[in-house]
Amino acid sequence: MDTMKYQYEYPRPSVTVDCVVFGLDDNEIKTLLIQRKLEPFKGEWALPGGFVLMDEDIDAAALRELREETSLDKVYLEQLYTYGAVERDPRYRVISVAYYALVKLSNHKVKAATDAENVGWFSASDMPKLAFDHNIIYEAALDRLRAKVRYEPIGFELLPKKFTLSELQKLYEIILEKTIDKRNFRKKILSMGIVLETDEIQQDVAHRAARLYQFDEKKYLNLKKQGFNFEI
Amino acid sequence: MDTMKYQYEYPRPSVTVDCVVFGLDDNEIKTLLIQRKLEPFKGEWALPGGFVLMDEDIDAAALRELREETSLDKVYLEQLYTYGAVERDPRYRVISVAYYALVKLSNHKVKAATDAENVGWFSASDMPKLAFDHNIIYEAALDRLRAKVRYEPIGFELLPKKFTLSELQKLYEIILEKTIDKRNFRKKILSMGIVLETDEIQQDVAHRAARLYQFDEKKYLNLKKQGFNFEI
Structure with missing residues (x-):
């Protein structure tokens, strides 16, 4: 049986995608990991990911692998960095394009x-030793997430449409630790x-009801275009 | 003659590196381009770059290709983004890791x-239509360079050890346009x-000699670690 049906004049590396998905719960950021079913690193925890198919863009590959391995769908993945050290995979040369996202857990x-x-x-405190160089990718994603707060405010997708300033502050505190x-x-x-302040206050709360606010997305996009610094 | 000596069970893409090198002259930022000697896009202008070898890291590949094609050496290349759309190369599937740098021309x-x-x-005003998706890569590098001013001050490598504030300002004006x-x-x-102010002033100038300054690198690294905003 000839399984080597793909032949090239020059050697080629394999290309994979790996996804760091951060999930925000009430008190912390958690990271989505999968336990590998196959060698290498069989049984060990790793970032979800896999090989890029020849007829799909790398962004699509990241979404597909995430969906296939974890059933997580409709996530806004952003490209993080490409890892291409020669020995990063024990099998053969594999170059991996890493992505990351922050979702509401x-x-x-x-x-x-x-x-x-x-x-x-x-949780960060329970992070196991991961397969391949995935701990390095995880740390880089965490750094990027925190740095991002400077040029993009947190919260648009993570809070309800109307929220209290305490809820927004809590979000910043969790992400910036x-x-x-x-x-x-x-x-x-x-x-x-x-x-922006709304004319509504919290409903059904035991304590004194706080004012509800909402994002002004148009204003935000304008400021962002001007390179505004959103750092808190 | 069998030139197809590399055989794999699954199809593999090729991986290249492309380099956007910005050169600062007295009045503007210029971009280093090469004219292609080979198909595809033979005779057209493109970013320096080429295929990653199997036994070299992707960062090393970028430095090597830049050196081989342009003789530019000892450049601090930073990874920009990876371009992996299916049809970006007319020959076959090629995924390209892009790098960028800013040097004193x-x-x-x-x-x-x-x-x-x-x-x-x-010059930006003379930028030709480039091979592949290289115009897109060039624009992305320019955006990144300008955004970078927020979290890293300009000038450490681009000015003499002692410089006037006018020289530093000119640098910001050129980069931020x-x-x-x-x-x-x-x-x-x-x-x-x-x-930091030094106790020296400019020598041999026709106009009134201006005070010379120098960077405090230790202070800078400290601020950077704290996520300081260096925006002007």
Whole structure:
């Protein structure tokens, strides 16, 4: 049986995609991992990912692999970095294009399939040693996520349409992993002009109902185009 | 003659690297291009680049291709983005990892070799239609360069060790392509604390000699680690 049916004049590497999906719950950021069903690193935890098919764009490959292995769908993946060290895969030369995303954990049910034996959301404190160079990719994605806060405000997709400033502050605190002074936070976020007061207050809360706010997306996109600094 | 000596079970794409090297002269940013000696796009201008070898890291491949085709050496290339649309190369599937750098044009002599018929520095206003998707890669690199000013001050490698604030301002104006108010610029750059006054002034100038300054690299690295915003 001749299984080597693809022949080339020059040697070629394989190309994979790997996805770092951060899921935000009420108190922390968790990371979506799969347990590998196949060698190499069989039984070990890894980022979801796999080989790019010849007739699909790399972005599409990342979405497909994520969907196949974890059933996670409709995620806005952004390209992170490409990892191309010669020895990063024990089998043969594999160059991997890494992607990352931040989603609201409770909105996404996950289920292992295809090459994944198991799937789970891992806290930073429980992060296992991952297959390949995936710990390095994970750290780079975390750095990028935190740096991104400077040029893109957090929250558009992660909060309900109307939210309290405390909810927004909590989001910043979880992602930046630091406590933020409440007064400074309010002053700064309101002075940007991208968060607007509504005439509504919270409903059905035990404590004093807080004012609800919403994002002004048009204003935000304008500021972003001008290179505005959204840092808190 | 059997030239197809590399055989694989699954099809594999080729992987290339492409380099956007910006050269700063006295008045503008120019871009280093090569004229292709080979098909496809023979005779057309393109970014320097080529195939990644199986035994070299992708970063090393970018440096090697740049050196081979343009004789440009010792450049600090940073990874930009990976381009992987299915049809981006008319021959077969090629995924390209793009890099970029900013150098002082006068420090670098270039000379065409290997797959490059010709080499040259092109002004933005003279940018030709490039081979493959290279115009898209060029635009992305320019955007990245300008965005970078926010989290990394310009100038460390581009100015002499001691420089005037006018020289530094000119650098910002060229890269950001806008005029900057002199008083605001001085106030802002000095308040960051990364540019220090020396006790020297310019020598051999016709006009009134200006004060010389130098970078405080230690202070800068400290601020950078804290996520400081260096925007002017």
